Amino acid sequence: MLEAKPEMPMKAPLTCLIVDDSAFMRFHLRRMMDSFDNVIASEAANGNEAIREYGRLRPDIVLMDIVMPGLEGVETVKRICTEDPKARVIMISSVSYQEKVAEAMSAGAKWFIPKPVTTEELRRAIQSVLSDN
């Protein structure tokens, strides 16, 4: 008689929503996230899509651009964080002047990385944001 193997404790995957109107940035960030261990990444190409996907997926982390056509990043973060104050959003933008960074943080973002982002910067930001909660 075969004995059932004891179940190995599985670490839950980190879920991530990548929000950027640029297909290049979504490709680039997804590749970075894929290089980390045990990550499931989803994508949204604009603010409205991001809000819809956030509600559906409730990801652990959101990577959010600022300059997007239609609903831009800061307003999108505000709406996501109103809906879920525990949302962990990392802004990744080429527009990184002090006032815009402050606006993003007061909208609810937990971290800001200026573009171009490196894998190491992204890893550090994710670790920091996850350890804060």
Added chain:
Amino acid sequence: MRLDFVKIFVDSTAVLFRELVGPAVDVPSISMKPSPVAGREVMAIIGLAGEAQGRVIFDMDLFTAVQLAGHMLGEPSPGMTPLVRSSIAELASMAIGSAISKINDGGTRLRMSPPTVITGANLVSYDQCFETLVAPIATAYGEVRVNITIQDLD
């Protein structure tokens, strides 16, 4: 023409290109023209608005665009695919975004539009009435011309 801003745009673009495309990036000369000099096969256009207004046009040959994008993507591209277009748009966006950030931190409110990429033969820009500063940026994959028009609001 806000030459102080123009310098920030050119410097930020050169720094960004060096970071993303490699160290062999040079800006050999900068010249003032009565209108944009942009007629190559690929153009990335970004509008500027706020306390000043204007436009930045990056133009380059198709070969250069495909090679630059291939470098950014870390893999060669077969031609002008949607991902190549997006890479060129993002390259322009990051360069101008960096400049915009410095200008805003200096006290002038300026914002940028998302980039538009246009491709085709014999492209012509019809901003004929605006003085334009043209900075050719030499890269390992060919030249990218940066056409900058920026003026204070009257």
